[in-house]
Amino acid sequence: MNIPKTTLLLALLLLPMISMAAEMGTALKDDNIRAEPYADAKMTGKFTRGDKLEILSKQGAWLKIKTSSNTGWVRLLSVKRGSSTGSGNTKGVLDVASGRAGTGQVVATTGVRGLSEEELKGAKFNEAEVKTLEGYAQSAAQGQQSASSGGLKAIKFASLPEGAAN
Numbered sequence: 565m566n567i568p569k570t571t572l573l574l575a576l577l578l579l580p581m582i583s584m585a586a587e588m589g590t591a592l593k594d595d596n597i598r599a600e601p602y603a604d605a606k607m608t609g610k611f612t613r614g615d616k617l618e619i620l621s622k623q624g625a626w627l628k629i630k631t632s633s634n635t636g637w638v639r640l641l642s643v644k645r646g647s648s649t650g651s652g653n654t655k656g657v658l659d660v661a662s663g664r665a666g667t668g669q670v671v672a673t674t675g676v677r678g679l680s681e682e683e684l685k686g687a688k689f690n691e692a693e694v695k696t697l698e699g700y701a702q703s704a705a706q707g708q709q710s711a712s713s714g715g716l717k718a719i720k721f722a723s724l725p726e727g728a729a730n
Contacts, residue, residue, distance in 0.1 A: 589629070589643040591615040597636035601626035609634035617643060 597609040601623045611617065611631050618630040625640045702710070708718070 587619040587645060589617045589619050589627070589645045591617060592642055592644050595638055595642040597629070597631070597634050597638055599636055601628070601637040605637065608636045611638075619643070619645060 591611050591613050594610065594612045596607045597611060598605040599608050600606075609631070611629075611634075615631060620628040620630055620635070622628070622640070623637075626637045627640055627643055628637055629635070629643065711718075
């Protein structure tokens with residue numbers, strides 16, 4: 565059997581989209597749907613907490629979703645992923661793609677660099693180190709004195725009228 569290269573290429577390109585189409589999610593909070601995966605992109609719709617969403621694809625920290633009335637991009641943290649309607653195999657592929665496979669559903673360690681997975685798993689509370697850390701704290705007066713000795717000058721900001729939002 566001889567399959568044309570263009571057909572094979574098209575099938576390979578569409579395979580990830582077919583796999584992702586089966587994943588469902590639930591809105592964790594009210595949020596806006598955007599035309600593109602950017603915070604300043606045009607708003608094309610909204611959804612509310614608890615709405616069922618179909619997850620079409622993922623790009624960075626954004627999910628392309630489909631609601632009953634709209635399709636667009638939302639932040640990853642606005643959606644609880646799960647309830648896959650596909651096979652168990654598809655769910656496994658989705659877990660690998662989302663970083664959830666083999667992690668007990670833990671997805672991110674934001675801001676942690678230079679520590680291995682074993683070090684993070686083995687981390688324990690150390691009261692003595694917390695006390696040492698607290699010992700480095702300075703009062704506002706000490707901070708001002710330190711800034712002055714370093715040649716920094718204080719800047720006064722106009723205060724807001726009472727009751728105004730910060």
